[in-house]
Amino acid sequence: MPVVIAGVPLDFVLFALTLLGVALFHHHTLAVALTGLVAITACKLAFTDFAGVPGVSGLVAHLGHEWVTVANLFGLLVGFAILSRHFELSRVPAVLPRFLPDDWKGGFVMLLLVFVLSSFLDNIAAAMIGGTMAASLFRGRVHVGYLAAIVAASNAGGAGSVVGDTTTTMMWIAGVRPSQVLEAYVAAVPALLFFGVIAARQQHGLQPIVKDAPTGITVEWTRLAVVALILLAAIGANVVFNLRAPQVLDDMPVIGLAVWIAIAATTPLRRPDWRLVPPAVRGSVFLLSLVLCASMMPVQHLPAASWQTSLGLGFVSAVFDNIPLTALALHQGGYDWGFLAYAVGFGGSMIWFGSSAGVALSTTYPQARSVGDWLKNGWHVGVAYVMGFAILLITLGWHPDPAH
Template sequence: MTLAGLPLDFVLFALTLLGVALFHRHTLAVAVTGMVAIALYKLGFGDFAGVPGVQGLLGLLAHEWVTLGNLLGLLLGFALLADHFERSEVTELLPRILPDDWKGGFVLLLIIFVISSFLDNIAAAMIGGAMAHVLYAGRVHVGYLAAIVAASNAGGAGSVIGDTTTTMMWIAGVSPVQVFEAYAGAIVATLFFGVVAARQQHACQPIMRDNPRDIHLDHARLAIVAIILATAIAANVWFNLRHPEVLNALPVIGIAVWVALFATAGWRRPTWSLLPGALRGSVFLLSLVMCAAMMPVKALPAPTWATTFGLGFVSAVFDNIPLTALALRQGGYDWGFLAFAVGFGGSMIWFGSSAGVALSNMYPQARSVGAWLRGGWHVAVGYILGFAVLLAVVGWDPEGHARQKPSAPSVESPAPVQTQPHKP
């Protein structure tokens, strides 16, 4: 069935995204309603990747459950991790090393960028959000929140362990060196939006100038944070290198985070009361991921630098995981360009990446598309500038990557979630 020439399931998905944008105080209800409506329509009138009825739906769930499981484990686990980090009081020591003026906010964004390059964009955004909450006495500008998300996504765009989409490319056979070129655009974008956002934040609320007295650094909580992060990184690297087939069968990364959380709970008890709120945000994100997974995306336009540039804007409203999987099956892309486009592009709207969704759990005021676009306009401009530098300096060169074209079978199973999704 079609409406105005568009498949009805695409129309339902567009209405769901529009509802999220307009009714940001009811995003969970809108997302779940949209997911159920799309599923019911496809059960009655469509199919799931060519398989109709309940059998098709069950097949889709079997295909997606590893991605969903990893994402759920990371979102909930990193909510507790960020709380450990904040309660360690280490963020209250940052005024000693950060400049007192707007440059302090800029340096903080660079720290988030670096953390995301070797960790995960969800964790980097949530840790950055926790630090900003302390440094700015809880008064954080929406434009600066957008910059935190953009810095976390930019840092992961050139690293095969820093973002879900780049990990998918790695598993599919793309060399880490090919992905690394995305940093040419990511660094330029960060320098631009970082300066603008830092000045926005300084005008809204200056950075804390002096350390509070009676700070008692909790080394145990810092050690727990390090253990959880090291466990997630070790599981990611080990299974990617040694047993990639396990990553396609089990949500290994999410499980690793929770093993570390329970193993260290006797040392410092996590704030379990945070889980209900984190769960609501997680269900919202997973609902959007499932909506995207049910779309009948058959093919993309011929891969060129122009279509890849457009995918960055599509990624802001359409889940980047199925976009990346489809691009890998299609082949012919310059993978560094694609990594920057789908990895960073989701930063332009708060629900366009899992890092943005996770941060919005800490800052509900971020769940306004209008406020995000008005305050975070510099992220979109940074994307355009970064892509232009990629094109001018690196150059579109898919033929140079033909020797390492990813194989289609390895893409059929979703990659383990690091972050982001979505940059949901």
């Protein structure tokens, strides 16, 4: 017999408490996520069922269905950490500032670069590269509003790309076409233009850009080629198997395997920085614990998918992690995936701990950890979110996939 608290199934109550714990205890997120997963699993075993199948047999059937998604995400998350380091070591980020204008427009162009980088790199990597460039360009004096803009640019850039953000990669793995996700740029680009100009002027008022660009640095093209090969492996595997053997994608973690085959094949060219693997594994286990929690939720009790629900999910993702929110939406179905990609991808930028990119950047800039300062100085991000969503709704309209 399902247990209900104030009209809400116990499953959702435990899930909400898990997400709240993640938001409050940033130094213990892995422990909180694993505790939540154990509690939700125990609740399902004791009081409810797994998609109509009770007990241990239901749990085994559920994991048998979800393991491909989890394995693919694990391979991609850890693999993209290796890829991002290859890109950093290619010295492209160090060369890019040479081409920036000397006034406030230099700060704006840097945000554009973060946006573009995030379209093919993980948004965490793009935000960290942006933070590194900002420290050099502005002599370490970076405005909180500009930090919010770096996070927002990284999240906006990944919102329309299936290899730019974990949420869009999840959609891609679940069968959403890249062209459906691409529509998110209709909202993300005007949002970037709005908050980017304001944030760049904020930064210029605090600390103008350094005019002397670094010299004597050259791009390491071999590393850049390795980055391209790893990305092509992920994209190629998905495209080829979708065209030739789509059932294989449901049965095997093909995309994650393709990334690691490419990493192994390119190791003789440039050795990966294996020191990144342990922290990437810990971060992946944390995110995948939340994904598994979300996969066990009774989605039939959620609000019906609509553009209003999508808009609301963007605000929710500013407080709670967007990975499990995306997992819930994918299990529920009935969304226009371009809207959802923009909402959960960009919405988390409105508060510093609402996205992994914000949490990562705050390790370098502790002043970003004040919610009050973030909201006060980064107000333009929230306005840009609503504005971009409205533009997407007016120009393309709401065209959902059928509900599951």
